[in-house]
Each structure stands twice: as C-alpha cells, then as structure tokens.
Amino acid sequence: MYDVKSKVAEEFISHQEILDTLEYAKANKNNKALIDEIIKKAEAMKGISHREAAVLLECDLEEETQRIYQLAKKIKEKFYGNRIVMFAPLYLSNYCVNGCVYCPYHYVNKHIPRKKLTQEQIRREVIALQDMGHKRLALEAGEDPINNPIEYILESIDTIYSVKHKNGSIRRVNINIAATTVENYRKLKEAGIGTYILFQETYHKENYEKLHPTGPKHNYAWHTEAMDRAMEGGIDDVGLGVLFGLNNYLYDFVGILMHAEHLEAAFGVGPHTISVPRIRPADDIDPNNFEGGISDDIFAKIVAVLRIAVPYTGIIVSTRESQKSRERVLQLGVSQISGGSRTNVGGYAQAEPEDEDTSQFDVEDKRTLDQVVNWLLSLGHIPSFCTACYREGRTGDRFMSLVKSGQIANCCQPNALMTLKEYLEDYASYDTKTKGEALIKDELKKITNEKVRSITIEKLRLIEQGHRDFRF
Ligand code: SF4
Ligand code: SF4
Numbered sequence: 001m002y003d004v005k006s007k008v009a010e011e012f013i014s015h016q017e018i019l020d021t022l023e024y025a026k027a028n029k030n031n032k033a034l035i036d037e038i039i040k041k042a043e044a045m046k047g048i049s050h051r052e053a054a055v056l057l058e059c060d061l062e063e064e065t066q067r068i069y070q071l072a073k074k075i076k077e078k079f080y081g082n083r084i085v086m087f088a089p090l091y092l093s094n095y096c097v098n099g100c101v102y103c104p105y106h107y108v109n110k111h112i113p114r115k116k117l118t119q120e121q122i123r124r125e126v127i128a129l130q131d132m133g134h135k136r137l138a139l140e141a142g143e144d145p146i147n148n149p150i151e152y153i154l155e156s157i158d159t160i161y162s163v164k165h166k167n168g169s170i171r172r173v174n175i176n177i178a179a180t181t182v183e184n185y186r187k188l189k190e191a192g193i194g195t196y197i198l199f200q201e202t203y204h205k206e207n208y209e210k211l212h213p214t215g216p217k218h219n220y221a222w223h224t225e226a227m228d229r230a231m232e233g234g235i236d237d238v239g240l241g242v243l244f245g246l247n248n249y250l251y252d253f254v255g256i257l258m259h260a261e262h263l264e265a266a267f268g269v270g271p272h273t274i275s276v277p278r279i280r281p282a283d284d285i286d287p288n289n290f291e292g293g294i295s296d297d298i299f300a301k302i303v304a305v306l307r308i309a310v311p312y313t314g315i316i317v318s319t320r321e322s323q324k325s326r327e328r329v330l331q332l333g334v335s336q337i338s339g340g341s342r343t344n345v346g347g348y349a350q351a352e353p354e355d356e357d358t359s360q361f362d363v364e365d366k367r368t369l370d371q372v373v374n375w376l377l378s379l380g381h382i383p384s385f386c387t388a389c390y391r392e393g394r395t396g397d398r399f400m401s402l403v404k405s406g407q408i409a410n411c412c413q414p415n416a417l418m419t420l421k422e423y424l425e426d427y428a429s430y431d432t433k434t435k436g437e438a439l440i441k442d443e444l445k446k447i448t449n450e451k452v453r454s455i456t457i458e459k460l461r462l463i464e465q466g467h468r469d470f471r472f
Pocket of ligand 2 (some may be wrong): 408415
C-alpha cells in the first residue's frame, strides 16, 4: 500500500501508485482543462505532486507545452537567477563488488585496470583540481569493503580538506558512495561532507534486481531506504538521481518525485539536489543494449517539469551531456554543472595512458574548466564556485526555509560574484577574465540590498589585493 511517510521502500515507492500515475497521465495528456489547472497551481512556485508532474511530462498539447517551458524558465530565474554552481568529480577507486550491468566497474569486468588512489595520489589530484580553480568536489568510489572501507573514504576526505595549494582549497566535498549504515553516515557527517548523493538508477524493483544481479546493491530495499538512514545519521542534504536509459523514463521520473515527497513527509526536508544522468558508452558498456534511451527533447522536458515540481531542489547535469544539450537545459532549470571532468581514477594530475583507461563513462563535454566558464559567461550565466551554505551551517531545513522564503538569493548572488572574482584572479585566461570582469560589473547592480552591495564591492576589492574566502 502507498504510504508517503512509511520507512519501507515498497510503501513510499509504491509500484501500484506509479502504475496508477502513469495511467492517469496517459489518460489526461490532452486534457486541456486539467493541464491548465496544474500549470496555474505550479505558477505559485511551491511545487506540484508527482501525479500532476506526470501529466505535464506527458502533455501533448503544443501551447501548454510551451507554457511549461516558460514557467520552468521563470522559476529558474526566480530561485537561481543566472547563477550556475561548478563542481568536479574525483574518482578514488574503481574496485567494486557489485554486478551493475550498465557500469564498467562491475566485478565481472576482468580486463579494466583496477586502481585505488593512495593519499599521496589524492593530494596530487587535489592540487591539480585546485590549479584548475575548483572548490567543490563530488567523491566517487565503487563498493568494496576490503579495498574501499569507510575508513579509507574518511581518510581521503581529511586529505582533500587539508590540501592548501597557492590560493586554492576544496571547500565542499560531496560524497557519492554505496548505500551504507546509519553509523557510517554519522561518520561521514562528522568528516564534514556536503551532500550525500546516491543514484537509485531505477525505481522499478523487478528491473532494478535484473540490472543489479549480484552484490550488496542487489538489495532494492537497502538501496532505496539509504537516504532515510543518511538522514537518521544526521546528513540532511541528500542528492537523488536515476540513470535515464535503464528503464521507462516516466516510471523513474515519478519514482524520483515520490522519493522527494517521502523525504519531505518523513523528515521535513526534501532532496538538496536531483541529478539527471543519461547512460553513456564505457569500456564494456553499449547504451544501445538498453531499451529506455530518451531523446534530447524528452530530456529537456524532464528537466523543465522537475524544475516546476521541486522548485527548491538544485538540478545537476554532468559532462555526460554535450555542450548543446547542456546549453538547452541550463535555462530550463539546471543549477549545477561539472566542468573539466575526468571520470577515471586519477587523471587530473596526469592523463592516463590509453591502455590503462579506467573511465566509468565517456565524457561528452570534454572542454577545460576555463572553456566552460568562458562559455557560461558568453551565455550570460554567472559561473559560481560558492560553497557558503554548509560552511555557515545552512543545511537541511534551515537551508530549505531560506530557499522557500526567497532569502537565499541575497547570499547566492554576492557569493557567486566573489567566488567568480577569485577564479578570475587566480586561474582564468585573459579572455575569460575580461568577460568575467564585465559580467561582475553588470551583476553587482542586481544586488538590491544596498548594504550587501557595498560589502560585496569592498570584498571584491580585497580579493583583488590577494585576500580570499569571503562569504555571506
Ligand atoms: Fe560499482 Fe557503482 Fe559501478 Fe555499480 S555503478 S558497478 S556499484 S561503481
Ligand atoms: Fe549554494 Fe548557498 Fe552558495 Fe547559494 S549561498 S550558491 S545556495 S552554497
């Protein structure tokens, strides 16, 4: 039975409720009166339910579809402005005991080189990432209690935070590791992580079990209930996601929103972020072997309707997507992107020889961070390296109430400008610096609070003189 507050996976992600929702969405995809009503509700910018969102995603009416895109842009503009937060993944180890059929790190793959970074190698990777200008990382590691125990992850987090190279520092480490115990989540929280990210891959239990035939990840309930355990362990910023392409996209879209509704109902805090990866080719993985592939149009509509359904949740797009695809979804709701990413173990400090390739997937957007920053500036976005919230204790419901009241924009805009200024001073090419300075000048005018504006101007001056790490 469907119960949004239940702690049992199959009750808060009820298969029957998803099937009923899909049928409802299909039956109403041309129901103009209902679609108009949902759009009207969504215009209040407080979100809509998974059923309502499913109807919008299925909507077949041209005029209404355009209204959905317009509304998504409006919500993006209101809550996130033109700011885009930057991050990079750092793969620590590709040892893995699981059998996920869509990932080249599955344990049956005997020819992919297995690597695990030592603390010294992590230090070198972090220096290389700092030299690019990154401040925010997402740590990735396979599941392997022998090679990648929690102690290894905790030690690695300590190492990363300890590296201070020139003006660089990593100020927020998000973690993407396998589902674990409440006790381990508590340890991660104590180590100072930002968001705990875990992709569900698919919410369809039967397919989930087929896609994960062996290993601890085979256990659907253990995996699906992981965010509840993370919350119990004190981590109140969690990131959801599915791997689009593995399963019927509408099913998983509804699943993500039901998961978000569950977290809100059971813990009072919805997800901090939602990621929207699409399956990509990799070592022994061919996306054509999976039947759920989605077109660029459907991908864009998923982002737009997510933006409408959960206005307070950041949306992340990685370098799995091409420049063109990223450009399209940036306006529709994406608030965070990666740049200059390597998806192999190591690879920032020194490129891997081709015959030692350990990448988890082929990167589609291969540009350097400076090229991505330059491109964002040309499109009128503000690349932001801000990490202020969790460092100021603004996490979980504290963060959400600031976002819901719209107050967060008073922090995001000046923080974006100050961290961009740091980037321009320390890492940017001449052209990027010129474009960035012009943008900062323009964007300062958008800070409506006079006091905040004058403090920001003063801090920008101090950054030019060599001071670093100011935040609101
Ligand atoms: Fe291991 Fe994660 Fe790859 Fe599965 S997706 S094989 S758990 S690294
Ligand atoms: Fe994110 Fe907070 Fe910085 Fe805004 S102020 S960009 S919400 S970390």
